[in-house]
Amino acid sequence: MPVDPNSFTPLYVQVADALRAQIEDGELRPGDKLKNEDALADEFGTGKATIRQALRQLRAEGLIDTENRRGSTVRTPPELTLVSLKNPAKIRARMPTAKERVELGLTEGEPVLVVTYADGRTEVLARSEIDAGPATGD
Template sequence: MPIDPDSYVPAYQQIADDLRGRIESRELPPGRKLPAEDRLADSYGVGKDTVREALAQLRSEGLIRTVNRDGSYVREQIEPDVVQLQGPARIRTRMPTPEERRRFRLDEGVPVLVVEAAGELRILPGHDTELEIPPPR
């Protein structure tokens, strides 16, 4: 599917939008390897740098992961771990440090949650954590 050269939307964004739609519709299901960059470039009628920008966009959204020298894959959707918080809590997101990325095995673009509750500081992977605060009694 070639991109629309007359569009005001950048070519890389058109490609990312197309691939995102194919991932969301499951035409490209979780675990599926995407075509190689040169094949994608040919099919969209663009250069490989434009395809790389589109793939970087999808990685930053957590939709794909790229394995060095192997290719890009549609990410599996992970069932979240539910973490219950008690009392007042402060929660913020940030990008992980290199050590946190290794420890949690995070792909590029996946944030961590910094949770301060009950006098405890916890760092949790953002892609598979759901926070639950029970209603007051």
């Protein structure tokens, strides 16, 4: 499935989109190994640099893991966690900064939750720091 070099969408985005679709459609399942860079470059009609950039994008999204000399595999989706807040607050998920990833001991592709309380305080939490007790109507 070659990419369209005349498209306004960058080649690496087209490759990432195609691989993401295969993951979402179940063609590539958790634990499945992706083809190596050479094979993907041949399949998509691109250079290896384009493939590396596409894989980097998918890692950042938390869809794949890559190990040196072993290649890339589809990640098992994380379990969803119910979070209940007792005080008025807003919560959102985002990818951590490099500093936050080191401080919280996260692997690439793991999101953080940012809790902003009514008084303006903000907390950045890793999934492992969340106590997901039963939801309450507080």
